[in-house]
Amino acid sequence: MAEGIPGETTRSTENHGILRRTASMIPLSVWLIVPVEIILIFLLIAPSLISIWLSLVSWQPTFGIGILAAKFIWFKNYIELFTDSRFLWAFFRTFYITATCVFLEFLIGLGLALLVEKTLPLRKLLILILILPMMFPPLVTGNSFFMLFVSEGPINRIITLVLGIPFKFDWLSSPTYAIYPIMIGEIWQWYPLMFLIMVSGLRGLPPNQLHAADVLGASRWDLFWRIKLPLLKPIILIAIVIRAMEVIKLFDLIYIMTRGGPGTATENINLYMYKIGLKDYRFSYVSAGAWLVLIASVIIFVYLLKPLLHKVGESDPRTEEAK
């Protein structure tokens, strides 16, 4: 690639030499991140800057003007958001869904991990079966749970069989209950990740401490609460933050199961932004909303990860703690 082409003029060869010399002055480490930098500039930095600008102006694609020609209105979009009850509901619903789902996923994951901690008959096979839901694309999970929860679906039938009285309920059309099938779908899909993380966390616990506690006569209850859980804490925090990051972005499941409906009863922040932004074309308003969500989630993540960052100080928590 860097070979000079024969038959070229001396001038271009000279140029080539200069280029080559300049190129060799830049270390390899810098060259290697060039592609990533280009992609990041194009897909992270530029959109962020445009998004910040959009959030401070009043602009819609239907205005027919460039975004730079839009009227600058400072924080009006943000102020309007705080009085928009639909946005606020979507905002709180997002954090409600996230907190509930992540917590339940964690409980199920940890419980299952404790069950398979020791050798068991069929242990490997059972682990493989239990992680199956994780492989499902979220959209297909939505598809599958939609079919389970329709009023003629198997869930209603199972409830009928258990209760012994005819039970028919249109889950996905109920403003109060439509959120639960969605949350169950989300939990079903992602408990396997928590499970895998906890299995690997439990396997990585220092055997000496566990053995010592065992010899000293600690009960299994004490062993779990006083030794295993505190030792697992960093991994648990990382897992929770990683899951929370994704659940806040939940979209596919809700879109396929209820489209945020009935009305706006199951709208989370992404459905809201999708409807207002891409159906009503209120680009600047939605951009302002997106920044509020991002700020809120960063505050929560930093708060969650604080004990971890504190403990390991300067070094990177991911590589240090999670072995």
Add this chain to the structure above:
Amino acid sequence: METRPYGINDWARTVVLILISIVMVFPVYWMVMTAIKPLDEWLKYPPVWFTLRPTLDCFRSILGVLDKPIDFGNPGQAAAVPAILKGLFVSVSATFISMGAGSMAAYSISRFRIGGNFLPLFILSARMFPPIAVVLPLLVMYSNVGAIDSYWGLIVAYAGFTLPFSVWMMKSFIDDVPRAIEEAAIIEGMGNFEVFYKVTLPIVKTGILVTALFIFILNWSEFLVAFTMCYDRVETAPVFLASLFSAVCGTLYGPQAAMGLIIVIPVVIFGYLIQEHLARGFTFGALKR
């Protein structure tokens, strides 16, 4: 792990786990069952738990190889094949770009600590943005360069969105390679880039394969970006599945389930191939095993 005879306690645990597994597998079972049910059993109540007349009509209809296709009531009938091929093309291309850029950066970060702690965390922050927040400005940018509803536009977007995974995952694999090997190669007279290309990359080739499959799965399953940035020309498999849910189609449980299964099958196969590394992938390389 010590080997010991199984006690009553162990069997009890296994039984509990088997029961839980049955509950967890039920949604999958129901999807498979719906996909192979004949038309008149889709909506029956009480539901048909196990069909005695299995048929592949739904698959044939979706793929457009049935003589008398089931009427979907929309013009998108039998469009699954183009959607699958387009989705495949976009996912594979984006995986290549993401892997190429990602592994180079991962090497640089792992070996030269370039960008200190900031660069890797900055790359990671790409995962924190609400997707719509990125899609809207991207739409503005794309409309200026005519990239909306284009293959390259979607490919670049996918490559960017999976970059945090490729960088962090490859970094965790490269971190595992002892530096002494590379140092020996340098003493032998190899250039820096040669060491990366001829020594390090071949050593981590399992890691490359695992990461690539992982990223392919993410791209292949992605819905929101494809759905919002493309209209008709570039339709990926999940977008086609979502179009089967439109009001005109009504309750097409059979074809929906069949299309869902078509999307899921490659993911499950690849997923099980790399199952040891799934936790590593989703935790951005924080968990090694």
